Amino acid sequence: MAAILIHAAIPLTIILVYALVAIWGERKIAGFIQDRLGPMRVGGWHGWAQSIADLLKLIQKEDIIPTNASRFLFKFAPFMMFAASYAAFAVIPFSSAYIGSMINIGVFYLLAVTSILTLSVIMAGWASNNKWSLLGGMRSAAQMVSYEVPTIATVLTVVLVAGSLNLMTVTEMQAGNDTLGFLPNWLIFQNPFLIVAFIIFFISILAESHRVPFDLPESESELVGGYQTEYSGMRWAMFMLAEYADMLLLSLLGATLFFGGWNSPFGDFMGGPAWGFFWFMLKGLLLVFVMMWIRWTLPRYRVDQLMHICWNILIPLSFINLVLTALWEVIF
Amino acid sequence: MIEVISKETGNKEMVINMGPQHPSTHGVLRLELVLDGEIITKVRPHIGYLHRCFEKYAEQMDDYAKVIPYTDRMDYVSAINQEHGYVIALERMLELEVPERVEYIRVIMAELQRIASHLLGIGAFGLDLGAFSPFLYLFTEREKILDIFEKVTGARLLYNYFAVAGLMRDVHPEFKTDTAEFVKTFRPKIKELNDLLSYNKIFIQRTANIGVLPEKVAFNYAASGPVLRGSGVKWDLRKNDPYSIYDRFEFDIPVGTGEVGTLGDCWDRYMVRVKEMEQSLRIIEQALDGMPDEGDVMAAIPKRIRAKEGEIYVRTESPRGELGYYIVSDKSASPFRVKARAPSFVHLSLLPAISRGSLIADMVAIVGSIDIVLGEVDR
């Protein structure tokens, strides 16, 4: 029992600490990109305690439920959303010494569990009984269902090369430093088609985690706040938390599949479980940084263009890529 | 939820209120949208939330000059241009001579204000489409212009700087160097804007072929300024009906080209504004060269203006288009009637004509591309 609790507590702690840091970090990054400073007041050095202050404020806020909302679903949606992203962390290998649950179908489980996010977004959008929320919910349902296909196809490509659905095994086989003599044995350097796969994967996770240029469900300049319009206080904070957790989850998945997970880029140098955790988080956070960087650069797509990109470009491309990878594997 | 069955398609339609409090209606504008899914079948703009009785105030004032600060408040983004139109109308009506130096300072100020206004318009347009950073970069540049204005006029937004046949105060000695410095630093920023936003493929996909305004419709709706020029019409009051001393300067009229989509789409209107800023810089440079260093900034006119009976309609090119003042005077000290023909008002009225059949996201782009200021729409 105690072991289970500890296993459950470790990812939760990581998520919570990460969310506080990432929200602060995103504001700082946005600030620096826009020639500002971002939060500077709370806590002294560069306003590091800003997220904590925000969290305290959100906890104290009134919990408003619209009169005509579907009360149960309205209350339940944020928790379900957070639960889905949290549960998926169980199969992420944080270090060579730690993985929440060592199951053989890790990737499959992760993709299945994250699909629940779609449900909770629709739930929130529909339960609010607000037209903007409904539009946001519907958009996001379409978007997430669609973009799951290229995500799965690219993950499948990796699985094909690695030969395992267990993320720990996938990571372990990326150890070592002898691709072309000096590069680490990461999957992205193994095979030219995996580079294409990574690009498709990265675009898809941008869309899956509602980041610019695909942030249509909550695009504030069109739909006010999308499915979050009617939420306030703690429930809204849960959405925020789930969103950032989702971002981290998909980035970590990307780091595991393409960038060698907890493997050090320098072979055995700076290896070991503790350094492994460090490298893993560093890789994940770098991807998160790129997502934020993109967010503060680009405008967003329109909903039909979003669908066009997915169904007409990414899905065919990802399947062609899958076939070519298979050929490459057979030949070499 | 209000649902209606469409007579034409038989689909269920949803009525949705965009505004008056909505992030991308640029103020308190309410658009009543009838949606079939996400496709707009009908738009009904509702205005008047910012109506501040400018015309009634103008009649109630006991002096023609007291109206000038109220003209500032119509289009608060380009206050100088609003004043310019009003004082020119009065000067033409009373046949007053304006000193040379005043004309040059007025042109420099008006062109700086045009750049400032376009910066805000372009920035807010990008913001509507989800690009946040360009907005703040452009705002930084706008602040520099406002700094110049503050040093000259004492105010940052609502200047009340132009007086009838003169200026409220002379410019400070560093005015020329300050402005020249700004012109120098601003040119590279336009290139940066083009890199970051104008030629960004996502931005082009969002704005090309959207909200197409054909030339004929534009004339019928009396569109003017960048909206008309975006449709490919070479029409600029500074060239076609020159006022002040604009006939002395050399500059081009940028028009829409349809290079990324259809002629007269949102991108063309946007690009006309970007190119216009470069032309304004050219005018400023020429005006700085030609501006006399010494001279009066106030013509010798009686302290209180008393007009004879008569009326006049004077139009000037404000950043948003043709700004007209129709002034009727009787023999009293206050105007009998002042009507401001606001370009934003006219442009907003053509919104239903160009937005039928588009998506909600396009609606945002169209409203942003015609660049309305609600203060001017409602007056």
Add this chain to the structure above:
Amino acid sequence: MLNAVKQSWLTFKSIFTGMGVTIRHFFGPSVTLRYPEERMELPKGARARLFVNIDDCIGCNLCARACPVNCIDIETVAATKDVDLGKTSTGNPKRFWLTRFDIDMAKCMYCDLCVHPCPTNCIYMVPEYEYSEYDRSNLVYHFSNLEPEMVAEVKEKAEQEAEQKKREREEMMRKKAEEKAKKELEEKKKADEEATKNEKENGGE
């Protein structure tokens, strides 16, 4: 197919160009001020608050009349003959006690129209912008430096003088009227006398 590849490439290229611009800004300096610690220096002629140098004010009311929003409220009392209010620094003689000179900064629209008509340049804008208040009535600035007792005294004096003047005028009027009446009476008398004389003369004939 080739076109699609080209389009995708152009899309990526434009995205990377944009990202290049933002990352340059990321490492560039910040342009903002951290307000309470750092303050912007307003230029000399900035219009942020109205100020009245009350010693120079002659109470001519021109500024109040120029104001489009009527935010200046002036009450003057004519100085009595026995006091000399002196002259302003510009040399204009002062003839009025300024019992009230209030400016409601909540109403003011910073248009600068009141500054120009002033004959002694005693009302002007100062670059001082940090004067927000919790109560709107605190935004009414009282520039008159007369104590309430002084105001009362001055008013009383002025009233007395006015009354005296009135009385004097009445006196004068009465005198005039009396004189006029006298004159008229005399004229009438004369006329009467003449009439009787004439009558007599006529009657005598």
Add this chain to the structure above:
Amino acid sequence: MKTPEEIFEYLKNEFGEDALTFEKGDIGDPWILVDAASIKSVSKFLRDDPGMRFNTLMCLSGLHYPKEEELGVVYNLHSTELNQTITLKVRVPIDEPAVPSVEAIWKTADWHEREAYDMVGVTFEGHPNHKRILLPDDWEGHPLRKDYVPQEFYRGVTTRA
């Protein structure tokens, strides 16, 4: 390019002397006073005639003349093709302020006419959406009339400061 006088002569040949009068104030622009009944046909002629080609209606304003107890509508026209300008004016009695709408000729007149109705109370016959534009639909009175007194209460809310 024609001067207003020439345009007046041109119009007189077409519509006769009864409907049109040429007027000018002591200062400013001259205008042509048009009979309310014929404003629509005059407008259509001005737009379509090859010698006129007034393709834009720059401005349309409503006026109130308290002394004559009349309302006026002023049309400022411009031809971008021939670069000429003319001002038309219509005056109607205040108790029967009906003017034919020119919305069908220049679409821009739509909102301008609604504003004129809202502000001075001229009614436009044949306007497709004849409603107030700036003020709420149930407002009383027309604010730009010289004798306008604002209503005390609007839906139970005082209109005083």
